[in-house]
Amino acid sequence: MARPRGAVNVVPFVDRDEISTTEAQGIRHLSRQVELCAQDQFNAQLRHQKSYLNWIDSRHQQLLDAKRQLDPEGRGPKDAVYRKYRWYASQQCLLEAINAFEVFFKSSFVGLAKSIRRYVPPEKIKGNVDAKVLWASRGSASFTALIFEQQLFHNLENIDNVTSMLIGAKRYKPNDLNSPLRKRVVAIQTIFQIRHTLSHNQGNVTQSDRAKFASFGYEAEHSEVIDPSKDHFGDVVLDLLKQESKEFTEWLLKSTAKYLLDRHRNGGITLKLRIKSRIEKNIGSHPDIDALPWS
Secondary structure (H helix, E strand, C coil): CCCCCCHHHCCCHHHCCCCCCCCHHHCHHHHCCCCCCHHHHHHHHHHHHHHHHHHHHHHHHHHHHHHHHHCCCCCCCCHHHHHHHHHHHHHHHHHHHHHHHHHHHHHHHHHHHHHHHHHCCHHHCCCCCCHHHHHHCCCCCCHHHHHHHCCCCCCHHHHHHHHHHHHCCCCCCCCCCCCCCHHHHHHHHHHHHHHHHHHHCCCECCHHHHHHHHHCCCCCCCCCECCCCHHHHHHHHHHHHHHHHHHHHHHHHHHHHHHHHHHHHHHCCCCCHHHHHHHHHHCCCCHHHHCCCCC
8 A cells, every 4th residue: 555645754652752742722612611610511511412413414414405405316315324434423422521521520529629728627638649649640630630630430430439538428329229319320330331331342342341231220232332322311311411510510519618607617618709709610610619618
């Protein structure tokens, strides 16, 4: 096969010493998300995915319309080809959305920790940061980012541990069978298992995947492929993620307000108004935050 023109200038990966990156402001669909809070970033990601899939649909329809107008008897875009790539795009969007949901938790915790760091006693903070990561950090490293960015938040116990550490409250309690959120908890755990199957098995349900889904109360056919286009499956997963991101954010803000009020009343701390501004920027606004005795 002939070498493409200009290929001589392409440096093989093994010979490179830099990961190619671009500022988010330089990427059109990300440029407006930079200054958003965690929940708004997640919602923006879902909107972008919907626009992307709608764009695929509209372009295919435009090609069909053009064919009918210009050459009704000629060959046009094949529906089978459209359906094949539309399905592939849907599966990739589902995977990306679940990844974004985990990033939503991570961004929420980094933002919260940055906002209320001065009000959280050092003895409450737990976690390990790899010494190599600290050593290789450049510039003005953020300790809160170093603590939380390396953690994985597809495990609801990890999420509870972080909120307990920062504000003394837990939302999910995955081991509590009588929790009022039990059905929601199991659904979220199942969605993260779907992400595992999509990421590590290309969507193919292995025997271990099937067993894991069964442990959550869901049936999945062994050796078949997770299909986001069947029975609106992808849509209902995204609906739940969007709903939970909203309700988690509301719970986090209410619990943060309760924690700060307790620290004010029993710990003698002064609630500085600039902290309120940071919370609103990083997490969002809430009446319970507004009602605190800021000064």
